[in-house]
Amino acid sequence: MRCRQFHLPITLEQCCDVMSQFGEVAAPIAGGTDVMVDIRAGKPRYAAIEHLVDVTRIPELHVLEEKNGQLFIGAGVTHADIEFSPLVQKLLPFLSQACGTVGGPQIRSRATIGGNLMTASPAADGVIPLFTLDATAVFKSASGERTEPLSNVLVKPYQTCRKPDEIFTGFKVVLPKGDYSTAFLKIGRRKSLAIARMNLAVIARKKADGSVDYVRLVPGAVFSTAQHLTVVENFLQDKTPDLALLREAGTMAAEAMIGATGRRWSTPYKEPALSALVRRALCQVLEVHDDC
């Protein structure tokens, strides 16, 4: 890329104006922890970019609030903000944990949750907890606002549905009711500065009789984009969890992966690893003793 101009809008309107003017050759930048790296590496998605639009000064993008059972997380909220937010720690502990595993402390202090979604890496840690809750993404442009479920946002690896004149402003999350429990597990090659070899976000709620009332599982770095392990969710619905059942769920998850992606070079490792992650995360949220 050749950066001809660097824009620093301080209102959402200004930003939308810049995006409508330069859309096709403009890229929003917030923390820059992906954008700068990709530009340096000469990634094709930045080949035509001539304008960088710094969105970090737009107040709306920094909002993190709960209203009427709905959480809004601005696209410019950093991973560190989410990691240490008492609100997120209370409402969605797995989101706080997931954000706490992204990069290292310096990266988490710059990198934003919006950027985590917009980069659209299949391994994005911050995205999968939001995906379990079917969060929606809000896009603004000079011509208005649209809201899309995350499953529509992630088109394919490193590609989103954001239109060139749009700016991603944040996530809307409808919080589940009742007494739910969450888990985030990640396999990396080291404890910090590790891109997920595989990760998994799980949220679940049990009925009074101990059976599964509600369960959602989304793994990362398993499918080409984040998606629910629907087959496992359906399988577990209304069942009373024990270790054998959750083992079966693990096996089922691995089968679902192979069904979707076929047997690939990485399958021999990912198959047992995904089974284990699914079993472990389910044991954690459904309070089943995992003696494996």
Add this chain to the structure above:
Amino acid sequence: MPPFGKKKFTWLNKRVQRLDGVDKVTGAVKYAGDIHLPGMAYAGVVRSPHAHAKVMRIDASKALAIPGVLAVITAQDAPRQQCWADYYYLTNHVLYVGDVVAIVAAETPELVRKAAKAVFVEYEELPGIFTIEDALAPNAPHIREKGVGLNAMGIPDPELPGNVFYQSYFPIRKGNVAEGFAKSDIILEKTFRTPMIEHAYIEPEACVVHRNPIDNVYTAYASCQNPYFTRRYLAEALELPVARVKVIQSAVGGSFGGKEELIGLMVGRAAMLCKKIGRPIKLVASREDSFLESAKRHPFRCSYKVGLTKAGKIMAWEGTLVDNSGAYNNQTQYLNVRAAIHSAGAYNIPHVKTDTYGVFTNSVHGGAMRGYSSPQLIFGQEMLMNEAARAVGLDPVEFRRINLLKQGDATATGQILDCETVTHEMLDFVTERTGFKDKFQTYEHQPPSTRRKGIGVVTCFRGCGLGAEGVDASGATLMVTEDGSVIANCGLVDNGQGLKTAFAQIAAEGLGISPDQISFIGVDTSAMPDGGMTVASRGTTQGAQAMRKAGLKLGAMLRETAASMMEFAPREHISAENVVCENGMFYLKTNRDRRVSLKEVCGARHWSGQQMAVMEWYVPPALSQSKTVHTTGQGDAFPCYAYTCCVAEVEVDTETGWVEVEKVTAAHDLGTVINPGTALGQIYGGIVMGQGFAVSEEVTAENGHINEVNLDEYIIPTSLDMPKMEAHLFECEDPNGTYGAKSLGEPSTEAVGAAIAGAVGQALGITVTRLPINLERVVLGHALRGKEEV
């Protein structure tokens, strides 16, 4: 407790603050990349994208047409293509991905990148060989003229064509292995492999070359570990006598053996451009440049065969050790001397036969990296020792106790260890400290689970200094000024390991002044003669011998003056023997009221025209093994040996493959501890480096293209990954090093990988045969990508 701190020293054995500590912590230190000179231009390189190819056509006209591009030099125009040490500044026949075909100079770094891309190069690709197996395959293309083949016995033969680096072949023949195996009840054989490893020092290579305005001499400021080697590259590239150029070592942000070949080539390339355009040139390696062209730890394939009695005594040891030298090399022939000497481990074995040689491949060159073959060799040796222990029904500690070298024993080269060894004391201490035996037995019978524990022990030794690889000579100067302040200098350098501080302590010990009164100037190659390389963990143990001598000699001269200044009566004679210097004050031993300050003594010497400086040289005694390295390898190979015992404790997650390195306990025999603070620093750093070697680090390549060219993909441990670390310093009586000091820089890392691999092996109930033992290898037993020979 370890026998440490019982020696009587004034400034040794003390936690003296690092001379460069404050400047480094506050950021006052400037590195080569920080240097900016007026009129400076920037340089860059054009690298081959092919592992083996001929340059058919090269056209720089488009690059030169870009405004701001100042010069392009290709192999045809270069004053010299190949350097004195086998590598190429520029070449027309590329032998690995990264080989340089053109160099460019421009007004800005951005223009340099643009110009490099605009140089048109047409290649004709040739078949490449990449692994040790490729190189030794019967029909392999021969990539170097100097390569030789193996004879029917598997021994390198200079009459046969092939890819073996003949000059790097070293045999060891002790006793008669056939006889040893005949006397053995059990014979075990196994092959072990280690990967290519990157140093990953925090500061990539950087240099600035200019004609300095003081004396008009071409001068390089460089992040280099051996400035006198770098000077040779500089002189050669400029076609000037060595005395007409100089190298000033800038602060070095880590080296670990790596800042030698690439930085030398870079200085040479920058000098060619500097001469051509008549302006200062800066050349800084990007992290990718550093990955592509800097030396790597040689990958080794070690095939061992061991013969044992039922009682667990090792009777015979046979080995073939092959290392991948890459396309060019000027290290394997020294590295393999050390490898051969240590090819049977720290064990008392009557019959030994090993052959060690390197092979050429279309890969980046192997070089020195913290250990100089030892981490690779110790890994295989110790894995086989664990298996041998199991085969005779002994735990790893008891087995080692039977075989471990001790005072009076003979090494694989037949050298009798006539000094104290502390090997058994360290083994007892560390195994007791870690509760090794109980843990080992508990883990042998742990219930089935996906989280499995393991504990591993390693005993090893290391010849201190260059030994028979080279000559451990050194030089040093010490000068006093009229106000009593002291300037020290020598040809060895501080690469971050704390050499200046250690040398100041050593000088201070003889002088009788405090080390913080000594200014240690860095190396300017015109100001000091070459005192040998700062390699082989030799700095303190051997390289400081001249500094010790200088301190003692200058100290004696100053005491002489002090004594004469204490003489009150006209006829009174005070001998210098009766004067002692403590903390900058000379006292008469029999009457401490009679004293004179260092400042007064130095002032008196200065104003009366007496000698204010000494330069000392140390030449070590000859080592008999240097005469037999190409035949039997028998004889005295090193002046002394440093001993290590290391225990690692792990928990392995068998489902995800995660290896949690919980704790590493290391005991090191330092002979004499110069500075316990910096010694512990070396050990902690060495442990973490060993952890990376064991579980995560690996430079892999596909058809010669390195997959990991930056630190996001090349996985070194972070501070969060570090295990609990416990280091124990041992001292012993061995007069062969400086004030009895031995090596530590490399010992601190060489055992760790094997200790961790041993622990993982116990956890998984296997013998680990290949490093790193990463996620996939734990779960599957092999890597996901690429074929892995068993």
